[in-house]
Amino acid sequence: MKKIILACSLSILTMGSAYAANLKLAHELPTEHPVHNSLDWFAKQVRERTGDVRVKVYPNGQLGNETELLQMVQNGNIAFTKVSAAPLTAFAADYKLLSLPYLYRDRTQYDKVLLGPIGDKILESSKNSGFIGLAFLDAGSRSFYTGKPIKTPEDLKGMKIRVQNSSLAIDTIKALGATPVPLPYSELYSALQQGVVDGAENNIPSYYSSRHFEVKNVFSYDKHSMVPDVLVVSTQIWNSLSEKDRNTIREVAKETVKIQDENWKKYVDKSIQELQKNNVTFVESDIPKFQEAVKPVYEKFRKENPELVPLLDEIQAQ
Numbered sequence: 001m002k003k004i005i006l007a008c009s010l011s012i013l014t015m016g017s018a019y020a021a022n023l024k025l026a027h028e029l030p031t032e033h034p035v036h037n038s039l040d041w042f043a044k045q046v047r048e049r050t051g052d053v054r055v056k057v058y059p060n061g062q063l064g065n066e067t068e069l070l071q072m073v074q075n076g077n078i079a080f081t082k083v084s085a086a087p088l089t090a091f092a093a094d095y096k097l098l099s100l101p102y103l104y105r106d107r108t109q110y111d112k113v114l115l116g117p118i119g120d121k122i123l124e125s126s127k128n129s130g131f132i133g134l135a136f137l138d139a140g141s142r143s144f145y146t147g148k149p150i151k152t153p154e155d156l157k158g159m160k161i162r163v164q165n166s167s168l169a170i171d172t173i174k175a176l177g178a179t180p181v182p183l184p185y186s187e188l189y190s191a192l193q194q195g196v197v198d199g200a201e202n203n204i205p206s207y208y209s210s211r212h213f214e215v216k217n218v219f220s221y222d223k224h225s226m227v228p229d230v231l232v233v234s235t236q237i238w239n240s241l242s243e244k245d246r247n248t249i250r251e252v253a254k255e256t257v258k259i260q261d262e263n264w265k266k267y268v269d270k271s272i273q274e275l276q277k278n279n280v281t282f283v284e285s286d287i288p289k290f291q292e293a294v295k296p297v298y299e300k301f302r303k304e305n306p307e308l309v310p311l312l313d314e315i316q317a318q
Helices: 002-021 034-050 066-075 086-090 093-099 107-114 117-124 167-175 185-194 204-209 235-240 243-277 287-293 295-304 306-316
Strands: 022-026 054-058 080-084 131-137 142-146 160-163 179-182 199-202 218-225 229-234 281-284
Touching: 022 034, 034 054, 034 080, 034 229, 034 243, 066 080, 066 086, 066 131, 066 229, 080 086, 086 093, 086 167, 093 117, 093 167, 093 306, 107 117, 117 131, 117 306, 131 235, 131 243, 160 167, 160 185, 167 179, 167 218, 167 295, 185 199, 204 243, 218 287, 229 235, 229 243, 243 281, 287 295, 295 306
Parallel strands: 022 054, 022 080, 160 179, 160 199, 218 281
Antiparallel strands: 080 229, 131 229, 142 199, 142 218
16 A cells, blocks of 8 residues: 555656646747747746746647637646736636726836736736736737728727627727627638728737738727736646746746837837838827727726726726
């Protein structure tokens, strides 16, 4: 009996060691995207600082789309992925707040919220859903790109706009007068090309790296939301690591935020220059009119999510 118990113990230890030795980090963005470069830096730093934790990065949706990768993280099939905060609302209610339109007055408030105690609370909120947030990565502001200028909400009326699979994203598009169409990001290029949707909303780097400008060449700066990306880790795999390795990985993840800020700014500048060469028209939208149009989104949110109202008030007071 003692031999059997010893064998089982060794098996468990070996399993934990295997997790620590070879971890997968997968995402669906192209290798030229700033998020990929930041995650590649993260992987290399984890290896250097832990000595025994190897993280291999799989870009370009090699292992699946964002939804599939998150499921793989939950199941412990891969260790890490990058996911927008928007779809995480289905797993942890606190993430809903981050998809509210015009949530922040400026970038200073954005940093204060996400890099402080409020951000840490939100990152931990998904622990029982199979994954833990390690860091928020800058994903800029989201604006509309279509085949015509979108200067006011009236310009969106009658249009079908692709959105992330998030109830708040859907409510926001409805409030602005368009029809929201949730679609996987990997299917968007063909959907734009075939007229399944009339436009979409995203940040400048994603608009450029996805080459969506080849199909819709008018980018309107309404900046309706600043939904961050989130680097998440499987709870199952996280618990298999030593406390020392977990602390090191958390430290690297926090430093990756700064690396991402730098990579993002450089890529935004490059993207704008290249988009201008490809005859993309940039439009300055009437932001106050958009802010006024989305007020019903907040009224509905407060009514349907009373448990999140104190945290919303705390964010707005920052």
